[in-house]
Amino acid sequence: MDLAVNLPGLSLKNPIMPASGCFGFGREYSQFYDLNLLGAVIMKAATGNERYGNQTPRVAETASGMLNAIGLQNPGVENIIQTEVPFLADYDIPIIANVAGSTLKEYEEVARTFNQAEHIQALELNISCPNVKEGGIQFGTNPDMAAKVTEKVKRVSNLPVYVKLSPNVADIVSMAKAVEAAGADGLSMINTLSGMQIHLPSKRPLLANKTGGLSGPAIKPVAIRMIYEVKQHVSIPIIGMGGISSAEDVLEFLLAGASAVAIGTANFQNPFICPEIIENLPNVLQSNGFTSAQEAVGKGII
Amino acid sequence: MDLAVNLPGLSLKNPIMPASGCFGFGREYSQFYDLNLLGAVIMKAATGNERYGNQTPRVAETASGMLNAIGLQNPGVENIIQTEVPFLADYDIPIIANVAGSTLKEYEEVARTFNQAEHIQALELNISCPNVKEGGIQFGTNPDMAAKVTEKVKRVSNLPVYVKLSPNVADIVSMAKAVEAAGADGLSMINTLSGMQIHLPSKRPLLANKTGGLSGPAIKPVAIRMIYEVKQHVSIPIIGMGGISSAEDVLEFLLAGASAVAIGTANFQNPFICPEIIENLPNVLQSNGFTSAQEAVGKGII
């Protein structure tokens, strides 16, 4: 079974990668298995300077999902390049850097810095983090802002740019079209849905940040719907994510129009989820009549 | 324990009612228990004429939720008034009519007809049905359209109007403010999130309508977040819904700012869910330090 997928700047031996923020910079999960098994790895978001993120509690459990409000805690782009990238570069897998910021300028700077560094194959432009006070989400819900940040980042970087879309919008297609027109090489979708849990004993929002991003199987139907809709209106490829926890789920994403997928929350329940899915995917593809992963892409669209 | 809640036009002995579309017109569930136990009942959506809805399959199961694309099947407002309302009117509970349409005119007509009928205590204005080709959702994602339909309906009817908001928007607060300014007496939120499931054996969307509305516990965090945000910006009361399946869930909605709640999907798993929640609510309120349901409303907002 041919699992290989070629995307702008990324030649993947299989379409499975861990999602940004759910895999740190790979060190922890490398204790469980050989990261070379992965199609690629998407690093935790990077900002211009080190960020300490939100107060705790930062996570809550929900029905078939979870909320998180980490708040983009990360050591900053320079530290990531110096300390984390070399660790990942020892593996033979493409590294995708997740770029975040509070201002257009910060996005530009982070992208420029990654562009100058070695070993980074692509940027994932995170315009959809619901968990920081400024930046993030406003770029992700306004097509003009989204286009602008995409354009700026494209200008300062030669790396292919995958824009990560927020599902917290009424019209995902116009967001996708706007960033495609602005030069995006691909899309990454979806980020988390904005949600909240109230803690009964304390009678207040459980997360210190009050709201958090909903991820996990609960949001899979929203992800599938958005990818299905967007696929019909853009010609750039989509990295799909949102609630994947089995090889069958991966096929559902491929059929909806994703060319590759990322796996987030499921890593927490089962640290081996990525290699297990990679192992099962050939069977699932075959028993559904496909001879390659590529062949299934968009085949569910009628 | 005092469970009574007073809302515009509705004096409820308890804050629990079945959600529109999940309880038909009450006949089926009246075989299981005495409907007089309920705080109120919200009827299935009514349109100007009889509608046959979408093709089947119309429902799909998802992780902690379900998708539906019934497509507003209903016998039409006149038939509802003649055949269904009298059945419900034999009970001593307020009847809320859910008003739907494809055009402004149809909304007006349905509202006017209910206004002239007996036994209806309030209207729930459904501007958020994601499962019909025209109408519904476009009124629910554009604040100006939402305001306009609210205004028109208010003009032709003396009944209090609860506008049912769609969660498929980037900014729920501006939707809420727009309909409040247009004269809404209350809000009802949330309707379903737009989603999709792809059926692997047939390699196509499982629902004949392709997309459907996601409901059930999966969406509860989205509902809580939206109610929490809206409550701080409007002064009209909120009927909360989205994934409620226990008395603890009800308290979470009250704390977030709902004054009463509706229960949808949970009826399908347990036909007795409404009376069971009504029975458990006093204990849950008491053990969390409340002496009435009313007292808990909005207390989780910090």
Added chain:
Amino acid sequence: MMKKLEVEVLSSTDIALDTMEMELKSEYICKHAVPGQFLHIYVEGHTLRRPISIADVDKFNNTLTILFKKVGSGTEKLAAYQPGSRISVLGPSGNGFDYIGVESSTVLLVGGGIGVPPLYYLGKALAEKNVKVISVLGFQTGASVFYEEKFKQLGDTYIVTNDGSYGSRGFVTDVLWDIAEIDRYYSCGPLPMLKAVCTELPHKEGYISLEERMGCGVGACFACVIPTDDNGGYKKICKDGPVFAAHEVSL
């Protein structure tokens, strides 16, 4: 009248490829169930209940049988329930097969795959009324065949498999011409099979049992509708069905 009941699982047995026979204890259901009705079964961890036909009732011991195929996560989980555990069911649900005035006639039962179960309880009820029962049961392959012996005790029984690995090869409709004169037929199985059966037997009185994905299972949500012949009308499979007169609905 349908009720919500906790019933005990008495036994659970593999009887064919992916196919389980489960015996349940419930006085209420045994007392009230008629052939063709179903149970709406809650399976832990699942939002929606699963509709499963009542395949047999032992009124003396207050036990009933369901037969189901493991096709997805719900039926897989149901198959894992151990004897002694209790499951929540709504039932008996829907309307069963009409067999008034059927005495001393010849009826044909046509079942396909997991549509076979409700026909067994019906066949037993008919045999008790001295009706001559002829059964045609279609399966995908030999390993899927179940209840052949039980149907044979009710009357002539023809087994058909798609791959010819057991019985005759083909579809149930391939053996219908072989069958002696009948007065009426009852059928349950996949939609293409039901259509074919209705087309093959256009002038016979026929009753068919239909499937559709359900939400409530009680008639409240409009998920499981089927158009009726009169223009624009519809029926709810969970409440008005699952059994319909063949001429009543448009397949």
Added chain:
Amino acid sequence: MMKKLEVEVLSSTDIALDTMEMELKSEYICKHAVPGQFLHIYVEGHTLRRPISIADVDKFNNTLTILFKKVGSGTEKLAAYQPGSRISVLGPSGNGFDYIGVESSTVLLVGGGIGVPPLYYLGKALAEKNVKVISVLGFQTGASVFYEEKFKQLGDTYIVTNDGSYGSRGFVTDVLWDIAEIDRYYSCGPLPMLKAVCTELPHKEGYISLEERMGCGVGACFACVIPTDDNGGYKKICKDGPVFAAHEVSL
């Protein structure tokens, strides 16, 4: 090194109000676990694993003990697992208590409620090193008290309950003045208690075990951070902790 393991439940016993003692079988964990480490336990139907401390290890029989309180749906469900069933755990996780050079000194263990469990395994390890162990254990009420006898076997043990229904009335800090000279302390329990203990014993070497809601439990998601004393730094409770030197973190 932490591994993902399927371990067998050997027994599950109610030992106090809402409090369970569960014995598990795992050679790997028994071989590698040090006091203060935890297991990250998968509970069916739940997105996130539950962190539960290792309360005791029997290296001879390869069995280990966890003690947990039923506080929510996950621990309720865990309590319902029957002997013979298997649960998935990650472990042994985190860093345990540091007790190098502790020989022939006097240490104080201060545990609050469900913070008591990790101290038992620690106390046993210390007692084996001929350390003089004094324990102060606080509970809400008499019905919640557990492991009193076991701690008594390790050394002097003071029980405090908030409502005075057993032992002395008040908080663990109320009896600290009563305690003879100690060289070092170890504490685990609710945050207010840990703060109070650190404040009461400012000049002693102390180690505390912290709790926080976790995502991954392996150090990858930044959910469980705690600020450290040096400005702006932070540690991950799941990976760098749960045990920290008292001066290392800002509570």
